Amino acid sequence: MAAAGSTFSAVTRGTMVRWSFDGKRVACIASKTLYVFDGLTAALEAKWSMPDGVRSLSWSPSGDKVSVLIPATNSLLVYSLHSQDGPAYHIDDPAGGIVASAWAPDGAHILTWTDYGVRLTGVGDRSC
Numbered sequence: 001m002a003a004a005g006s007t008f009s010a011v012t013r014g015t016m017v018r019w020s021f022d023g024k025r026v027a028c029i030a031s032k033t034l035y036v037f038d039g040l041t042a043a044l045e046a047k048w049s050m051p052d053g054v055r056s057l058s059w060s061p062s063g064d065k066v067s068v069l070i071p072a073t074n075s076l077l078v079y080s081l082h083s084q085d086g087p088a089y090h091i092d093d094p095a096g097g098i099v100a101s102a103w104a105p106d107g108a109h110i111l112t113w114t115d116y117g118v119r120l121t122g123v124g125d126r127s128c
Contacts, residue, residue: 016054020063025081027066029054034068034079046084056100060107065123067110069101076101076112078123089123 016029019039026037029050034057036046053072060066060078065088067078076098080088092098097115104110104120112119 016057018057018059018066020059021061022063024063025059027057027059029057029068034066036066036081046079046081048079048084048086058101058103060103060123061105062107065107067101067103069098071098074098076110078110089121091119091121093119 018027019025020027024039025045026039028035028037032050032052034046034048034050035044037043038045050068051070051073053070054068055071056067056069058067064081065078066081067076069076073092074094074097075090075092077087078089078091079086082088091110091112093112093114095114095116098112099115100113102111108124109120109122112121
């Protein structure tokens with residue numbers, strides 16, 4: 001957890017905040033930006049621009065990837081802390097209807113639920 005007196009000052013009015021499973025990092029969506037902070041020092045580690053309409057934010061079990069679900073574009077974007085060049089993975093469903101997602105316990109796959117079924121996609125340990 002963040003040390004007493006630490007502040008996540010880069011964020012004003014965050015709409016979603018999630019701790020990584022190991023407690024080492026915090027991810028936050030604010031002002032169409034995904035921020036990742038060190039959970040102890042509150043130092044900014046990464047940030048990416050986001051489109052409007054993010055519905056969910058979740059950490060991979062290993063704590064080195066963050067996924068965001070964007071229903072308006074029927075896509076799930078996966079960002080890797082190994083690269084700040086944009087999404088490491090872009091999972092979309094052209095037929096529409098991605099409603100939820102879940103990481104596999106090993107972090108190598110992610111499930112997406114749609115209006116008509118479930119899809120398992122490999123997201124491996126690829127460093128981008």
